Amino acid sequence: MYTPRHPIPQPPHSAGLAYKGLRAAIDPHAIPSPVEAIELDKERWESEPFMTLPGNHVPISTTDYVAIDQGNSSPRFLRVSTWNVPSTSRLASECEIPIAAIIQPFADQDPREEPVPLVETGDMGPARCAGCRGYINPWCKWVSGGTKWKCNLCGHETEVSPEYFCNLDANFMRLDHLQRPELNKGTVDFIVPEAYWAPHSLPNITSLYEPLVPESRSGLRQPQPMDYVFAFDVSSEATRSRFTAAACSSLLDLLYGRTSNEASAPTSCLSPGSRICIISFDRTLHFYDLAPHDDRIPPMLVVPDVEDVYVPLKTGLFVDPQEARNTITKLLSSLGQVEDGGEVREAALGSALIGGLAALSGRGGQVVVFAATLPTVGAGALTTPAEESTLYGTDKEKSLFLPRSDTWRELGEQCAQHGIGVSMFLGMSKPIDVASIGVVASVTGGELSFYPRFDPARDATVLGSQLRRLLARTTAYNCTMRVRCSNGLRVSKYYGNFYESAAADLQFGTLDADKAVSVSFDHGRTLDEREYAYIQCAVLYTTASGQRRVRVMNLALQVAALAGSIFRYADMDTVVCHMVREAISKLPSQRILSIQETLTETCSSILLAYRKHCAASQAPSQLIIPEAFRALPVYTLAMMKSKPLKGRNVIADVRNYSAHKIMSMGVRTTMQHLYPRLLALHDLQDNVALPDPTTGQIEMPSLMRASHLFMEGHGLYLIDNEEQMIIWIGNSVSPQLLKDLFDVDDIFQVDPHMVRLSSTQLPALSTRFSTQVRNILAYRHAQRGWQPKLLLARQNMDAAEIEFSDMLVEDQNNAAMSYLDYLCLVHKQINAALTSGASLGGGSGFRGAPW
Known part of the structure; x- marks a missing residue:
């Protein structure tokens, strides 16, 4: 393990918790490192394909591997908490490992893999x-x-x-x-006949809207290419902040490729045959006739009664974006102008969503909303939220995670039943009540993107990148999911962003490549060790191009009667992903402190079960951690330091936005979000992050542990938590490094805002170091499919250092312990349970202990 000669002092950040009582002197370098497992797994699978037959150890989620489908689905699509299922419910209870699966039906595959047949x-x-x-x-x-x-x-x-x-x-x-x-093949797509078409759904909110397409009470909905409704907030706050203008500009770029430095216009992100509708809203709703017109802005039809929404036109509401290019360009170029917004401060967001639902009723599709103002008029009107800081730590804390009006959940459920997904881009300067409006995106399987205090120079590039990902990634609509398992197992609970129907099917307005669902199982009877246990997930969906299909994913798992086999083939990534989803799902019903205690109990219980059933001969004073769960304590601590679950005051909008994101993340994204990837840029070898002269492949540098104990004052570091990236610059950094990367030779000349105006985020210099760092950034962007916010943080100078230091999850911060102290706490619990026989949970457990 690398030991820095001159480690930096702990960066300035929020206070953490210290370990209470005496703690043995432990070398931080000797405790289990999650980075070691990541790097070892990467070395193993970078040159060896993974064969999916049962009985093999599976690559961890953060590794780039090639899966060969031999009858079991790739772990990209279907991943389980243990690849050896306990044969009895008693054994499962003794091992304490939840039997769970993370399902990501449309996950992006490695380019070297065979596509789904x-x-x-x-x-x-x-x-x-x-x-x-x-x-x-x-x-x-x-x-x-x-x-x-x-x-x-x-x-x-x-x-x-x-x-x-x-x-x-x-x-x-x-x-x-x-x-x-x-x-x-374990994963396959079936093209299905008319019997599988989506049924027409009847409105379940009386007189909510007047549908554009009359719906029959019988019959099926013919699949067609996905239609889009783009709804823009044109209230004064949205236009003055330039949020609406940036959204319109980004959409124009994606539809028509207006960027001047492109040799030729790129192809549209939309599928052939897809049509778009454009709505704007403030205190009224505005629909536009987009049929090709003369050289003038398209006619606008205003719906002033936002309590009784209807669609005022049929012809020209939805158009092919290529056929109506001039009309759409003129409209989007005029929307968002400051003078158009006037002094209208209200925004009827709920009514705009109802208008989108009415427009897409009977066909399904996707509504993409750009909102910046708290909806104080129209359907689901909200008042300014009360002061929230006084609620934390009380029973009223739970109200911060519930919608304040039932209309929002009802609207989301109705959209999901109609096969309509709702995605929201939020660029507000004041609280917008994500707990209420965000439930529509959560229930329909949509996306939330968040830009507090929107700044065009800082956020416009990120908005455009996220919008491109939204439109370009694999996306299905009118989706229904059913999970089946073999006799002896049964589905007990689902976690994620969806609508669960009365028939226990999961319904999604839209389901895309970045979304995943967690499923937990329990035993119905004893499983036969001589037979496999099976899981099958089927997703009935309509492609963006308008074809009705079923994607079926299958998994055969070995059955084991020994605890050692269960732990040997356990999958920590799946367990962590399931644990954090289960924890976040409790926010509306339990206090954060209680959820944190439950997480610690779960972590300790798994490690205690291993000690009891697999390492009973070891002394109780010795901490024994199974190989599969070596990093479980640090990931459990990282969950408690995540924004939805951290103990210190965090704005409720931020908590709810982060909760929505984590509940839908795939396993890989979750792991990299909880434990951010940290790189030492100043130590890059000459051949790293540059194309190999013979193969053309680029080798990425190794990661380092996320703690200031491993950093040096003369270093340059990049940290990435899947939401944002930060480059930290030490006070003693070499002037040559600054010159090679930023084209300045003094740390005081580094402009922390220089990354705002460049599409590549860093100056494109001809130096090797600049090329290496830009290649690393480009590789990260290609992996996730979009370009996150990049910040610069100079040591003890810039405010971004606070955010950087909060991402060092092994440190004492975020109102929680350091990794070293937390590991000692977990060991103390396990030791007490082994010596006294006490349970970790319940009345005789450790809840209420003074840590």
Whole structure:
């Protein structure tokens, strides 16, 4: 482990908690490091493909690996907390490892991987079990000479249709086995017939709106390319801050490629056949006739009664963006001008969403809203939130995470049922009550993007990048998810951003490549060790291009009767992702302090279970941590330091925004958000982050632990938590490094705002060091698909250092302990439980202990 010769003092940041009582002198370098596991896993899988058959150790989520689908879905799509399932509920309880899966159906694949196969099923549709309605998959068995197949989930034998029949070989495999992806691939897409089309949904909020398309009480909705409604806040606050102008400019760039330095206009981010509608709103709603007109701004139709919303036109409401290019360009160029906003300070955001729902009713699609003002008029009108700082630590704290008007949740549920996803870009200067308005995005599976005190110079590039990701990534709409498992297991709970229907199906207005769902399971009966346990997830959806499909993901898991096997094949990344979602889901019902205590108990319980059942012969005073969970304490501490769960005062809007993001993140993004990636830029080797002359590949530098104990005053460091990136500049940094990276040779000449105006975020210098750092930034941008905010923080000079130091999760900060102290606390709990026999939870546990 690298030891700095001159470590920096602890950076200025929020106060943390100190360990109470005597603590043994422990070398911080000797405690388990999450970075070691990340780097070792990266070395193993960078040149070796991962074969998905059961029985293999799985790459951790942060590794770039190539998965070969052998009948089990890639861990990118379906990841479980242990790849050896406990055979009994008692064993599962003894191990304390939650049986959970993280499902990310449309996750981006590595470019080197084979794409998900697409299977045409014709009018008969995919073969399904007559008992449980599970889908045909590689783990089914063929019986009766191929005339029947036995479901691996429920054991029912289903007749094979004549069109699907094929003879068997000597191994009871179909002769066409290799020609049918659904029989040998763990993840497959089926093109489905009319019977799978989305049904028409009836309004469940009486007289909420007058739908544009009359809905029949019977019949199905024909799939079509996804339509978009873009709604812009044109109140005075939104226009004066230039938020609306920046949003309009970003949308124009994405539709038509207006950037002047591009040799040719890029292709549109929208699928062929997609249409768009544009709405603006302040205290009234404004619809626009976008049909091609003469050289003038398109006609505007105003709906003044925001309590009784209707769509005032049919023709020209939705148009092809290429056919109506001139009209759309003129409209978006005029929206957001300061003089247009006047002094209208109110914004009917709820009514604008109802207008989007009315416009898309009967077809589904996506509503993208740009809002900057608290909605004080119209549907779901809200008043200015009360002072929130006095609520923390009291029973009223829970009210900060609940919508203050039921209209917002009802609106979200109705959008989800209609196959409409709502995404919001929020650029406010005052509290906007994310707990209320954000529930619409959460329930529909949409996105939240957050720009407090919007500054065009700082935030416009990030807004454009996030909007591009929103429109360009794989996105489906009208989605329904069902998770099935084999006999002996059952689904107990879901966590994520969705609407759970009465039939226990999960409904999403939209579901995209960045969204994931957590599912927990429990035992219904004992599992047979000689058989596999199975999980199958099916997502019925409409593609952005207008094709109705079912994506089916399958997983076969080994069953174990020994605790050692459970821990050996445990997956910490899945456990951490499940734990933080479960914790955040309790915010509306429990106090933050109680949730933090539960997290510590869960962490200690897992480590205690390993001591009891796998390392009982060791002395109680010795801390024994299983290999799979070596970094669990630091990730548990990181959860308590995350913005939704940290103890100190955090603005409720920030907490709710961060909670929404974490509840929908995939495993990889969650792990990198909780434990930010820290790099020492000043120590880059000459060949790192530069293309290899022979292969053309770029090797990224190794990570370092997120603590000031490993930093030096003459260093340059980059930290990245998936939300923002910060470059920290030490006081004693070499003038040559500054010259090579920023084109200045004095730290006082470094402009902390220089990164605002450059599309590459850093000056494009010809030096090797500049090229290396810009390559690292470009690699990170390509990984996540969008460009986050980049800040500069000079040691003891810039305010951004506070945010930087809060991201050093191993330090004593964020109203919590340092990693070293927290590890001692966990050890103390485990030692007390081993010596006294006390339970970690319940009345005889450690709740209320003075730490």
